[in-house]
Amino acid sequence: MADIIHLLPEHVANQIAAGEVVQRPSSVVKELLENAIDADATEIKLIVKDAGKTLVQVIDNGKGMSVTDARLSFERHATSKIKAAEDLFQLNTKGFRGEALASIAAIAHVELKTKQLHQDLGTAIEIEGSEVKSQDVSVTPTGTSVAVKNLFFNIPARRNFLKSDTVELRHVTDEFHRVALAHPNIAFNFYHNGSELFNLPKENYRQRVVHIFGPKTNEKLVPVEEQTEVLKISGFVGKPEFSKKTKSEQFFFVNQRFVKSPYLNHAVNAAYEGLLKDRYHPSYFLNLTVDPKTIDINIHPTKTEIKFDDEHTLYAIIRSSIKHSLGQFNIAPVLDFEQQSQFNTPYGYRHRQASTPKIEVDRNFNPFKDENSHTLGQRQSSFRQGPTAKWESLYVGLESKEGDNLSQHNSDEFTFETQSKTHSIFSDDAVETSKTTFQLQQKYIVSTLKSGMLIIDQNRAHQRILYENFLKHMTLKEATTQQLLFPLHLNVTPSEMKIIRDLKSDLEDTGFVFTDFSKIEVTVTGVPIGVPESEVSIIIEQLISDVENDVPEANFSATDLLAKSMAKSLAIKNGQPLNNAEQEHMVNSLFACKDPSVSPTNRPTFITMAIDDLEKRFM
Incomplete structure (x- = not known):
């Protein structure tokens, strides 16, 4: 029988290793930035095009490599970081496996330019799919420049698994943040499609x-x-x-x-x-x-x-x-009693000695002795001190004339101030209707059907209602805006600002009004009807998170995602009590939707229970 076990070709082994090391463009960014840091670079520049799918380039001013090192760096398990197995337990560098560049070169077009400090000329190498295309002498600054182009060009299936540019850029930005935060003593620049996203000088950690x-x-x-x-x-x-x-x-x-x-x-x-x-x-x-x-x-x-x-x-x-x-820093609550100022000792009495209080007693007082009231009044008055001794005199002269005149007025002439009546958002007729629904655990709305019982999840149902309303407003561009008395200033990162700019027109179709954009701040002067001012920052934050993590592909549009995100943020939460009119309005609005059975995230909004099922429970 012929032998069936054989060694994998080098390029196949590199592609398998690439599947572990390089999962998306952000993986390339991480490996190249860490290599630049290990080369003792003090200035690193990251250039990205199309979220890394077309180009990821890292330029540093590090030590650079010799001609031999430049060629060996693309071989598997070639590294300068470790020489023995014991070195694995004393690692002070970023990379040490020697797989990164070999794995990247197996699935992309790579151009390497490098020069050491005391060399006049550097080295330029071009590799496509693990195959060296050229190696020449090059005029290049001290340091290393690695350009990775057309990632996964020879593995179309892997390229198809990449997400949209917005999602991939978010992953690239996350990797950049992680490396930049770990090394505040290194200056970083980050460019995407020709525009500068970050310019970070050398600085302290804060x-x-x-x-x-x-x-x-x-x-x-x-x-x-x-x-x-x-x-x-x-x-x-x-x-x-x-x-x-x-x-x-x-x-x-x-x-x-x-x-x-x-x-x-x-x-x-x-x-x-x-x-x-x-x-x-x-x-x-x-x-x-x-x-x-x-x-x-x-x-x-x-x-x-x-x-x-x-x-x-x-x-x-x-x-x-x-x-x-x-x-x-007085952030956490502590057990402390606030001292009142009246308990503090005045400065004038701080060094005085305490005096013993004296008690005066009328030793001749006898309550059982028959005395006339005049003598008793004199004795008691001797103990009265201060202006309150004759408080009864304050009421002398007050006659009951005014009270008599007041009683003669007709009580119908008086008006009393009462609390203003708060009108419900529903009509009085709706409030007076017979109760056909009730709320269970402040989470479900239970209603009767001809064939049994209907149980609605109030949060999912409200999401479906809001979702279809937002879609309608954005499609017809007829949303109503309520102006804010004071503009809201929201602080965002540069990458979040880019997302808001991309969604600006769709957000305005829902009712938002933006008046000013800067690098890190956006000003909101109007919001959709029904959106509380306190929820605006939460809605924008949730929207950015949804866009970064779940941007729709060709099957969906950004409008759809925006409607879903806003519906999720504004829908009533489980645990919120609803009166009978609100419950009925929820039921009627849900079944007026085009697809009332599922929420925007394709989860059921209600279930039904037939009479037969209930009767079986009592058997």
């Missing part, structure tokens, strides 16, 4: 956080500093009142490497116990420094997961450090 997430972030930060034999913590956490519904501002860095750790994230949430609203998440930017021997970062190809030797100790230290910082 300035780097504020530069990335906007000036308003500064007032939200609470510093955290702690140093023990096991762990050193530095960074910032957000104040509870600025918590968000998304986890977009949560960063853990271990030895200047971004990591994801649900266990340590739970430690942060435990420190905020009792301070956050339900389903809200705190912001944190924490740098952890530990002994490299106590961690293992080689458990995942992307190196974002990590293992600790003693997680329980780290959990306790992180939790107590954040609690201490929140309490130190």
